[in-house]
Amino acid sequence: MTTFVVHLPAEDICRMSLFNPGAVQRVPSPQLVSLRPDRAIMVVRATFRTVNKMAKMFPDWRFQALLGN
Numbered sequence: 001m002t003t004f005v006v007h008l009p010a011e012d013i014c015r016m017s018l019f020n021p022g023a024v025q026r027v028p029s030p031q032l033v034s035l036r037p038d039r040a041i042m043v044v045r046a047t048f049r050t051v052n053k054m055a056k057m058f059p060d061w062r063f064q065a066l067l068g069n
Contacts, residue, residue, distance in 0.1 A: 001025070001045045001046060001047055002045065002046065002047065002048060002051075002065050002066070002067070003027065003043060003044070003045050003065070003066040004043070004044050004045075004046060004051055004063045004064060004065050004066065005032075005041060005042075005043055005063070005064045005066060006041070006042050006043070006044055006061060006062070006063055006064075007034070007039060007040075007041055007061070007062040007063075007064075008039070008040055008041075008042070008058070008060070008061040008062070009038060009039060009040070009060060010034075010037070010038055010039060010040045012040070012058065012060075012061070013040050013042070015058065016042070016044075019050070019054070023046060023047075023050050024044050024045075024046045024050060024054070025044060025045040025046070026042060026043070026044055027042075027043040027044060027045060029042070029043040043066075048065075051063050051065075
């Protein structure tokens, strides 16, 4: 699994519950806030395959992988 920062519309946060908790794990990160009130930022752990499916379902979500050395 890889850690991703997800930028999504604020009203879509509840849609994360559509995904199996084993496939998409939310990472608590209260220090991350969006400067835009209509957008939200969250951190999740998932596979690239799962994120690809999520991106197809919700094209306005933006995913950024956090890859370490």
